[in-house]
């Protein structure tokens with residue numbers, strides 16, 4: 001793998017992420033980390049499967065024109081993947097930045113909602129829509145970290161995607177009141193602009209309204225059952 005590392009961006013439980021270059025281009029290397037509590041063989045199999053799945057889904061989304069990083073190299077045995085280095089600041093940092101303004105944040109959250117709807121229209125759920133997994137570059141929103149993403153046609157997981165973001169915005173960023181409402185507006189606006197989602201090979205993707213109704217149901221469920 002011809003990745004030249006420069007700086008560690010992130011050391012998480014699952015991945016060690018470095019920025020650097022790949023054939024002279026700004027790149028990111030995501031290296032799966034062994035989980036010591038699992039049997040090494042099982043660990044290797046799970047890690048490899050996750051990474052292959054992440055790469056496969058990213059390639060598919062890129063081909064459809066979604067704002068996700070290009071996959072430049074994949075070393076399954078070594079558990080490494082080289083991605084295009086995307087510009088931008090993680091949404092979590094934008095929301096925690098005391099110099100961010102309400103109108104700018106509103107616009108960003110609207111774009112976040114629209115971008116999530118674009119993803120959902122591809123019959124794909126993200127699985128971990130946290131404010132760490134979105135990069136904000138001016139008006140552009142990039143989605144990253146597809147290790148838990150999946151193709152799906154049942155409304156439930158689409159609703160959960162929005163609910164995860166709802167919970168994080170409420171718990172970690174309460175200073176931006178009504179943040180999820182902006183996201184929901186963007187989610188709905190994207191559908192209005194693009195029209196009914198065409199039926200795909202695997203079936204019919206739930207509409208924006210169906211997903212938003214499910215989000216309401218999930219909220220009620222959580223409120224009553226914890």
Ligand SMILES: Nc1ncnc2c1ncn2[C@@H]1O[C@H](COP(=O)(O)OP(=O)(O)OP(=O)(O)O)[C@@H](O)[C@H]1O
Pocket residue numbers: 009010011012013014015016017028030069083084085086087090132133144145146147
């Ligand atoms: N293509 C990219 N361009 C720019 N920055 C990136 C890119 N991919 C990842 N990063 C940065 O590295 C961080 C971690 O990457 P990622 O979210 O993919 O790992 P992770 O699966 O969450 O790791 P863990 O689960 O171990 O925490 C991101 O939050 C982001 O700041």
Ligand SMILES: [Mg+2]
Pocket residue numbers: 132133145
């Ligand atoms: Mg992440």
